Amino acid sequence: MPEQLEGSVAVARTVARCRPQVVCAYPITPQTHIVEGLSVLVREGSLAPCEFVNVESEFAALSVAIGASATGARTYTATASQGLLYMAEALYNASGLGLPIVMTVANRAIGAPINIWNDHSDSMSQRDCGWLQLFAEDNQQAVDLHVQAFRIAEELSVPVMVCMDGFVLTHAYEQVELPTQEQVDAFVPLYQPRQVLDPQAPITIGAMVGPEAFTEVRYLAHETQLRALEVIPRIGAEYAEVTGRPGGALVSAYNMTDADIVVVAMGSVLGTLKDTVDELAADGTQVGVVGITTYRPFPAAAVRAALADAARVVVLERAISPGVGGPLTADVRGALAGLSTEIVTVVAGLGGRAITRPSLRAMLLEAGRGALDLLTFLDLDLPQIQRAQLTGAGR
Amino acid sequence: MTTDVKFYQVGSFAVGNRLLSRDLRTVQSEETRANALTCGHRACRGCGEALGARYALDTAIEATKGKLVVVNATGCLEVFTTPYPESAWQVPWLHSLFGNAAAVATGVASALRAQGREDIRVVAQGGDGGTVDIGFACLSGMFERNDDVLYICYDNEGYMNTGVQRSAATPPAARTATTPAVGPEPGNRFGQGKDVPAIAMAHRIPYVATATVADLHDLEAKVRRAMELRGARYLHVLVPCPLGWATESDETIKIARLATQTGLFPVFAAENGDVVDVTPIRHHVPVDPYLEAQGRYAHLFAPSRRADVIARIQAEADRNIVRYDLLGRRGGT
Numbered sequence: 001m002p003e004q005l006e007g008s009v010a011v012a013r014t015v016a017r018c019r020p021q022v023v024c025a026y027p028i029t030p031q032t033h034i035v036e037g038l039s040v041l042v043r044e045g046s047l048a049p050c051e052f053v054n055v056e057s058e059f060a061a062l063s064v065a066i067g068a069s070a071t072g073a074r075t076y077t078a079t080a081s082q083g084l085l086y087m088a089e090a091l092y093n094a095s096g097l098g099l100p101i102v103m104t105v106a107n108r109a110i111g112a113p114i115n116i117w118n119d120h121s122d123s124m125s126q127r128d129c130g131w132l133q134l135f136a137e138d139n140q141q142a143v144d145l146h147v148q149a150f151r152i153a154e155e156l157s158v159p160v161m162v163c164m165d166g167f168v169l170t171h172a173y174e175q176v177e178l179p180t181q182e183q184v185d186a187f188v189p190l191y192q193p194r195q196v197l198d199p200q201a202p203i204t205i206g207a208m209v210g211p212e213a214f215t216e217v218r219y220l221a222h223e224t225q226l227r228a229l230e231v232i233p234r235i236g237a238e239y240a241e242v243t244g245r246p247g248g249a250l251v252s253a254y255n256m257t258d259a260d261i262v263v264v265a266m267g268s269v270l271g272t273l274k275d276t277v278d279e280l281a282a283d284g285t286q287v288g289v290v291g292i293t294t295y296r297p298f299p300a301a302a303v304r305a306a307l308a309d310a311a312r313v314v315v316l317e318r319a320i321s322p323g324v325g326g327p328l329t330a331d332v333r334g335a336l337a338g339l340s341t342e343i344v345t346v347v348a349g350l351g352g353r354a355i356t357r358p359s360l361r362a363m364l365l366e367a368g369r370g371a372l373d374l375l376t377f378l379d380l381d382l383p384q385i386q387r388a389q390l391t392g393a394g395r
Numbered sequence: 396m397t398t399d400v401k402f403y404q405v406g407s408f409a410v411g412n413r414l415l416s417r418d419l420r421t422v423q424s425e426e427t428r429a430n431a432l433t434c435g436h437r438a439c440r441g442c443g444e445a446l447g448a449r450y451a452l453d454t455a456i457e458a459t460k461g462k463l464v465v466v467n468a469t470g471c472l473e474v475f476t477t478p479y480p481e482s483a484w485q486v487p488w489l490h491s492l493f494g495n496a497a498a499v500a501t502g503v504a505s506a507l508r509a510q511g512r513e514d515i516r517v518v519a520q521g522g523d524g525g526t527v528d529i530g531f532a533c534l535s536g537m538f539e540r541n542d543d544v545l546y547i548c549y550d551n552e553g554y555m556n557t558g559v560q561r562s563a564a565t566p567p568a569a570r571t572a573t574t575p576a577v578g579p580e581p582g583n584r585f586g587q588g589k590d591v592p593a594i595a596m597a598h599r600i601p602y603v604a605t606a607t608v609a610d611l612h613d614l615e616a617k618v619r620r621a622m623e624l625r626g627a628r629y630l631h632v633l634v635p636c637p638l639g640w641a642t643e644s645d646e647t648i649k650i651a652r653l654a655t656q657t658g659l660f661p662v663f664a665a666e667n668g669d670v671v672d673v674t675p676i677r678h679h680v681p682v683d684p685y686l687e688a689q690g691r692y693a694h695l696f697a698p699s700r701r702a703d704v705i706a707r708i709q710a711e712a713d714r715n716i717v718r719y720d721l722l723g724r725r726g727g728t
Contacts, residue, residue, distance in 0.1 A: 013700055021509035022502065051505040055498065056536035063495035067466065067502020070489050076501075093491050099398060197464045197487040197503065201517060204482035206467075206490030208474055 002177045007139040007169040010176045011104060013039025014143045016047050017184040018150045020103075022068035024053035026061045028083040029116045030166035031106040035078055058083035062101075063088035066283055069099035070205055072196035074150065077101065081108035082164055084122045088129070091159075095130025097206060098194060100153035100160070102146070103131075107267065107318075108166040109351040117297040117352020118166040120267065120318035123295075124327045130221055132160040132228055134248060134264040138172045139164075141248070141293075144239065148248050150188050151235050156224055157194045163295075165268040167352065179243050187242045199329040199340065225297040232294055250299035252291040253306050257279060259288030259369055262307055264332055265316040266292045269348070269355050273316070276360040287364050292328070300335040307335070312342045314367045320347050325375045342370070348378035411475055421615055422454045428450040429456035429485065436483035437475040441644025443634030443651065447551035448520065448609045451547050451632065454615045459516045464489070466505050468496035468521025468530055470714040473547065482725075495676065496521045500544040508543075515611040516622060517543065523550040523564035527591045534591075538598035538627045545621045545628040548591065549637035559639040563589040566659070567711070568704050569691045571639070576694035585707060592665075594662035599668035602628040606662060608635070609652035612633040613674060617664060623664075633660045641690020653685040660710035661719040675723045676716070682709045 005013075012034045015023075023042065042052040051068075055061045060076050069075040079087060084105055094101055109115040123133055134149060136142035142164040149160040164170060169236030179187070195203055209217055211240045220246035236247025252270075255277050256262070265273055270291045277287045290306045292299075298349065306312055313336070326332070326345040333343055346363060349355040359379050367373050417600065422428055431452035438445035458462050467473045467490045467577060476483040477490065491499045500519035507515050519537075521530055526548040530707040537544055551656040553571050554560040560573040567585040574583040595603040601624045606614040614632060621628040635642060642650050654660040655674070662674035686692040695701045714724055 019618055022505045024502070024505075031416065033489075041445045049509045049511065053501060053505055054540070055501075056539070057453060059495060060498040060533050060536055063491060063498035064502035064505065066491050066495075066500035067504075068506040068509075069502070070499075071503045071506035071510075072465070073506035074504075089492055090495060097491070197489055199462050199464065199487055202485060204477055204484050204486040204488045206473075206488075207477035207479040207482060209479040 004173055005139070005163065006033065006171060006173050006175045007142060008033030008171065009037050010139050010143050010178060011146055011164070012041070014146045014178055015076055016041045017179065017181050018076075018188050019047075019074065019149060020050060021073035022051050022053065022065065022075045023077065024055050024061045024064040024068075026055050026079070027079050028056050028058065028080050028081060029148060030108060030118075030170045031078045031080045031083070031104065033170065034104055034106070038076075051244075058086040059090055062087045062094060065101045066090060066094050066097065066099055069094070069101050070097065070197055072191070072193040075101045076103070078104040078106065080106040081110055081122045082123050082125060085110060088126060091126055091129040091131060094159045096217075098157040100157050100191075102149045102153055103159065103161050104146070105163045106170045107163050108167040115351040116166075118168050119350045119352065120163070121320070123161060124319045127296055127327065130158070130225075131296065132158060132225070132294070134160065135213045135293055135295055136162065136164040136169060137252070137268060137270045137291055137293070139169055139172065141146045141243070142169060143176055143178055144243070144245055145248050146195050147187060148185055148235050148239050152228065152231055154191055155231055155235070156228055158224055158228070160293055162250040163267070168268045177245070183242050187239060212347045227301055228297050229294070233339035248293055250294045250302040251306050252293060254289040254291070255286065256288040256306070256309075257286070259286045260311045261314065261364065262290055262310040262312070263314040263316055263364065264292065264303075264307070264328070265288045266295060266328065267318060269316060269318065272355055272357060276357045276364065279357065279361060279366060283370060285365070287368070298331045298335070300331070303332060303335040307332075307341065312344070312367060312370070314364070314372070315343065315345050317345055317347045318349050320350065344372045346372070346378055347375070347377045353379065415499045415723040421611055422457050423450055423611065429453045429461070429646040429696040431456055431484065431486050432476065433483050433485055435481065437478060437636050438471070439644070441637040441647045442471075443608045443636060443647045444522065444551060446647070447549050447614065447632045447634045448472055449615050450611050451520075451618050451630070452518065454618040455516070455518050455545070456486065457623055457709070458619050462514060462695070463487075464517050466491070466496050466500040466503060466517065466519040468519070468525030469493035470522040470525050472520065472522065474556055493525050494642070495533050496500070496525060496530055497544065497546055498533040500546070501537050501540070501542040504543045513543070516545070518545045518547060520549065522555070523548060523552060524554045524562045527563045528552075528572070529587050535594075535598070538595060538600050539602060541626040543625050543627075545630065547630045547632060549634045551634050551639060553636070555637050555639040564591075566694060566708075568708060570694060571691070582692070590630045592629065596665045596668050598627070600623070600627040600629065602664070602666055604629075604664040605631045605654055605660070606632070607633040607651040607660060608664070609648050609655060610674070612683045613662065632720070639664045641693070642688060646688060650685070650688055653680065653688065657682045657685045658721050659685065659708070661715045661721055663719055670719070671684075672720065673719050676721045679722060682712050685694050
């Protein structure tokens, strides 16, 4: 039954239906409402048996999750921004140990300057840490991806981040349909850990590996990620069967018929893009939209297939790699290697700046004329930059 | 169980104690001991940490009837025991990172609780670097939440695994690779110190104790007591390091004993924030023989004797003696 819910509340209630046994978190905006919601459910006993651990940092949050997961508990945490970076060492550790922890990242910018609003700098900075990264377009998809994340994580024995745009999704009230407890129970079976700390059968987890085997360990991790490219659509299809809603896929495509220009993006901006593209279509300009749902592993073949007929591709980036441009562009360019597709980057919506339909419309029309530079900053406030340069603040 | 027999003579600190009845002997003297840390590991000859860890864990295994999970911080103990594909551990053992052992142990304990398996107990262990420096925040968090974990710090007073650098547990005037014995104030600076057992007590956790590898009966008794209690417990064990301290490898026990006999390392136990037991010094010695036996203090004796520095170290020892009444002058233990 559809309900009008805040994104965070919808995610909290969904995670609860996945029956986690250990939940830990450290407060950071804009992730807080999710774990606040879970703490209430644990405290009132409706989630039993589940332990909610209030920790002293994000580093500790993920460390608690690591210990719990290695003991065979289904484990969940959530974070954002600086918190994700504070976890960085433990992120690599969790994936290296093959622990199927599920974590929500309420995407937020990274300081300095400190900024609590949305962009994708945080999770993109951790793109190589060995976690799967799924990006939600709206709160319904955030809900659906969380349920699937537990299945994917536990089937592959890898940790999964579900990324949802901070504030834009976490704090937005939308109509959302939560899967019922029966549906979730049918879809997410009891967690069967690959290996577990047990006095009856003692094992050593986290041994030191030297040059003679380290490459092989990494090779296997890479292979697991590639396997995820098959597992994610399969589990997505199963989810669709159970709930009647579309499951998570690698990529999504919209308005692709006769589209010479295709814009590639991730997260909540896809909604605005689709509206803009509809407007343009009404005016007779066809622009397609490809959404990246699975960012890690990067679905290069699916992206190539989706973009095969595009003459021009605009990659809309919610993060910047200073001195380079956009992190997503590099992946898209790699996926289209050997094709003559023109690829340009548009950096937009950093630190929570609203990405508006008029700006997107103007940008896409320019892209259609082939008038965009290789790298464009949407809505860049040039007078502000000139003032900063004059006062020396830009140096 | 230690109430009837007091171990005053030097020889009776040791393992066998054939003069004792069986139930008073150490866990380690029994052929049925668990061998948590078995042979084949790569510790240096004379390693105090390997000795301390084996005693502590074998006792914990005995106390829990084998229902034990161990979490290990990065450091010597982790490196020398688990060169893949080998492992010297006969317990379920998890190593994650350098600075998170206490939090990982909390995770293990939380999972066991959620699974209704609280009969399985959790020990976290690390060196002084992983405990008093990089792991300190996680340690304090675990204390503050009173999580059901015994954390054991094997303190060898420096970063020995990385080549003997200074840690917050390195004592004043000691030479390390980052506090070299050069200049007018050679070795580590005199500071305020970082007394982690006292900081642990300030969290008013159920149990805090110190021990050394010189008195293994005491170490075992403290592990046993710790495992009788629930909640956050902390055991700080002094483990001399022949490599880092520049001592002979057959002098580890002797050096540890000198640390207690000088008063530099007070041995005590505290419950709920209050000291409940102090091991008195039976044979009080000045700090000189302790310092002279260690190459890391060689600059205090040659080319000329640094009486000023030695006097400052002596003052620290004297302060401990007063604070913990180590000579029993207040009519205590």
